[in-house]
Amino acid sequence: MFDFKKLYGVFVDDAMEKVVELEDGLLQLEKSPHDREVVDTIFRAAHTIKGSSGTLGLDGISRFTHVMEEVLDLVRQEELDPDKELVNVLLEATDMIKEMVESVASEAEFDFSRCEDLMRRMDGLREKGTTREFKIIFIPAPDLFRRGIDPAIVLDDIKSVGEVLSVKADTDAVPRLSDMNPEDLYVRWDILLRATKDEAEIRKVFEFVEEGSEIRIIPVQAAEEDVPYIGQMLVEEGVVKAEDVSEALKSQKKLGEILVEQGKATSGEIENVLKKQSRRKVDSFKNAVSSTIRIDLKKLDHLINIVGEMVITHSMFHQALWGNGNGNVVSEKLEVIFSQLQRIGKEIQESAMSLRMLPVGEVFHRFTRLVRELSKDKDKEIELIISGEETELDKGVLEKITDPLVHLIRNAIDHGIESPQERTAAGKPAKGTIHLSAFQLGDAVYIEIEDDGRGLDNDKILRKAIEKGFISPDAVPSDEQIPNLIFMPGFSTAEKVTDISGRGVGMDVVKRNIEALNGKISIRSAPGKGTVMSIKLPLTLAIIDGLTVLVGDEIYVLPISSVVESLRPERKNVKTLNERGEVINVRGEYIPLLRLHELLDITPWKRDPWEAIVVVTMHEGRKYCFMVDDLIGQQQVVIKSLGTAMPGVCDIAGGTILGDGRVALVLDVPGLVEMATRHVTC
Known part of the structure; x- marks a missing residue:
């Protein structure tokens, strides 16, 4: 079987x-x-x-x-x-x-x-909700008319609790005319009612005529309904235990056994039918899942690693084939084979990577219940709006981002959204809103948690940061830097601890967990308008297209998704503006110049932009020019985590092995921009 x-x-x-x-x-x-x-x-x-x-x-x-x-x-x-x-x-x-x-x-x-x-x-x-039929026997009190009550009104009111199937007036009790009192009531009614209400609800219809009247409400199937509850009644009265009833039910004979005992079928015939039934059940269940296949995640990870090794081998093959510097190709046939290998390898890579991708909606929709329950606990009216749920992320990233999102949403409910009374007083709708969204930009996915609450109090955050010794009293952080102080370990401005948030732990853990995924978190807030927590995550943790560049004696990789173009500017187009520093005029557009050797603290071969190469990149809708000594080329690279080798470095996304066996660092463009424009310490 x-x-x-x-x-x-x-x-x-x-x-x-x-x-x-x-x-x-x-x-x-x-x-x-x-x-x-x-x-x-x-x-x-x-x-x-x-x-x-x-x-x-x-x-x-x-x-x-x-x-x-x-x-x-x-x-x-x-x-x-x-x-x-x-x-x-x-x-x-x-x-x-x-x-x-x-x-x-x-x-x-x-x-x-x-x-x-x-x-x-x-x-x-x-x-x-179950529709049941009731037989109602209504024998009104004889003095009902004298009390000013018309039984016809009661009969009409019965329609409010269900469907009246039939009404029968019984006149057997009406006396002879000579014995009749014209003010007395002698008729009784038999009513058949179909209703979803229970007996107590039906009886309420008769509450004004109950005194002196006889009203019997009998479920039509009462006798039948008593049978299934015999076991329950025996347990309630202490005659047997619940286990005894379960065993007794198990010992009841099956249909096949009864038919064999009655000679209606043989045991062999019953066995054959049972086997067919079993096969049909299996086939039915298999058909329901025939379009899917379960894959062990370890096997999938192994496939991804093999694809990564293939990309490295591909680079090494490329280097061996063209790396002799004379530009000669070994043979045209070999070139065709290489092109085919390149195409097939890219298809395998994209297919393998897609197997790990899942829509963020699988995680996002879990928070609808969380917001419902927590807002009820806090006596707040909050609606969760979800958008971009079809955006895909690597399964590993998606699993690890869930806990940080839970914490951020809890904070928005507990601290961000005001009470209905506060919101109404501030001219806002009583119901608050949390908008959970996701979208892809380049090789990154952004997840944002936006609330329309009270916003962050920068003055309060700064005072608390100075009080706890996180920054010196002489420090003058910008309005954009102050909100990020809440990510310091142990930081909290909560005046009281709640079971939802505000214990002074957690936000630093949120940041650390996101950074462990090569991600970043930032805050935008406006007093009285709300707060936006923005999380940037890599689309994939494994393979990217990269532009290899030379700075001094070192080779670095810039993600192609961030690169717009590369050029050697003319001397007249390199200018210094008082308010913006060095810029390059690129076809009439002034773009900030960032000297990569200064940011990375290494000695360059070339110090003048008009002798070097600038790579124009895009970050959050703005362009930046990175100055490098030379371009090496474009290739796919496998990003490897640096682990604890370079802790706290915000401008490095990871490392990779090039085709010639050398190790190169993969640069993080947003981190470099942050270092250059905000002068922060990572």
């Missing part, structure tokens, strides 16, 4: 995707309770988890999700209103499903008794 455990890995991957769909859908349902498409999406996600878990014999998950599915089905049929209570319960149920699936992934035992309370609460929701 097929071992279903072989498919557990596929189930876990698929189920976790559906859990994300459930959570996202429920949060969307809270905002748009009548959006049928959202309801259908949630229902399909629950149905898929129920079906696939049942197929693999994961009965606990299947039973739990089945209850959730039934609640959602009532919402689909518009018999149950998706109010806040329902969304809260189903979000908790989603969290529980996630834990169950994680236990399957880790092959750990899951305590299903933890599900009982949630299942009872979902049953309660289901009962609120």
Whole structure:
């Protein structure tokens, strides 16, 4: 027989995707309770988890999700209103499903008794929405007319709690005319009602006529509904334990066994059908995931490393072929072969790198729930707006950026967004906004967390920094530098510690974690308008196209994505402006000149720009000219981390091995610009 455990890995991957769909859908349902498409999406996600878990014999998950599915089905049929209570319960149920699936992934035992309370609460929701039929016997008090109450009004009010299927007046109790009191009421009514309300809600219709009247509300299927709860009643009354009921249910005979005992089928026939059923289940589940393949991340990383070695070998081959300096090609045929190798290698590289890329939306949408829960805890109204979720990042980067983003969003909720009262007093909408966005620019991805809150208090930050000894009292940092002081270890301006943020730890860790990914974080803030936390991350951690340049005796690599052009300026176009320093006139545009040898503190071969080469680069929409001694050429390079060899250096992105075996440093253009224009210490 097929071992279903072989498919557990596929189930876990698929189920976790559906859990994300459930959570996202429920949060969307809270905002748009009548959006049928959202309801259908949630229902399909629950149905898929129920079906696939049942197929693999994961009965606990299947039973739990089945209850959730039934609640959602009532919402689909518009018999149950998706109010806040329902969304809260189903979000908790989603969290529980996630834990169950994680236990399957880790092959750990899951305590299903933890599900009982949630299942009872979902049953309660289901009962609120389940359409049931009730027989109502209404025998009004004889003096109802004398009290000024018309029973016809009561009969009409019943329509407010459900659909009246039939009303039958029973006149058997009406006496002979000679015995009748015209002020007394002798008629009784039998009413058949279909409703989603419970008995207590229906009884409220009769609360003004209850005195002296007889009102019986009987569920039509009451007798049938008593049967499934016998086990529960036995446990409640202490007759048996819950385990006894479970064992008794397990011992009930299966359909096949009953049919064999009755002589309706043979055991062989039953066995054959069971085998066919098993095969169909496997085929059904396999077909659902046939378009995907699970790859061990270690194997993928190994492939990336091999591609990196291929790029280095390619450079070495290039060097051996053309590096003799005479410009002669060994043969035209070899040149064609080399071109083909270059093309194929680039395709393999791009294909291999794309396997590791994932849309940031997989992480971004997790924060919708976080913002919802934390804003509720802080009694604030906050909406999270997400954009650019289709932007892709390396899987490794995406996993490691999640914790820093959580901390920054928590800070925005706790410290950035004001209370509704403060916002209203300041002329702002009561509801605050956090905008989480991502976009690609060159070979980098930018993630920004922008809030429309109170902004940062630069004066307060500066006072605290001086008080803690982070900067000297004589220091005069710029308005752009002051906000970045919050990344100093132990820095906090919070007046009280909260369970969300403000403990004086964390922001330095955020910066350190981002820098460990070769990323950078910066802050822009305006008092009363809000704060923007901007994170720059490398698109990939492995291979880039680079321009190799010579500065003194050293070779450096500039990322091609930052390079606009290179040129040797005429002497008349090199000028010094008082307010901008050295600039070069490039076709009428004055561009700042940055001498790379000064920034890197090395001795150059050429000191005059008109004798050297300048490389025009672009950073954040502005151009900068880097002066170098010479250009070597363009090639793909594999970036290797320098680890702890060069800690705290902001102008170096990593190292690489060139085709001739020499090691070159890969320069970080934003870091160089920051060093030159802001005179900061990295």
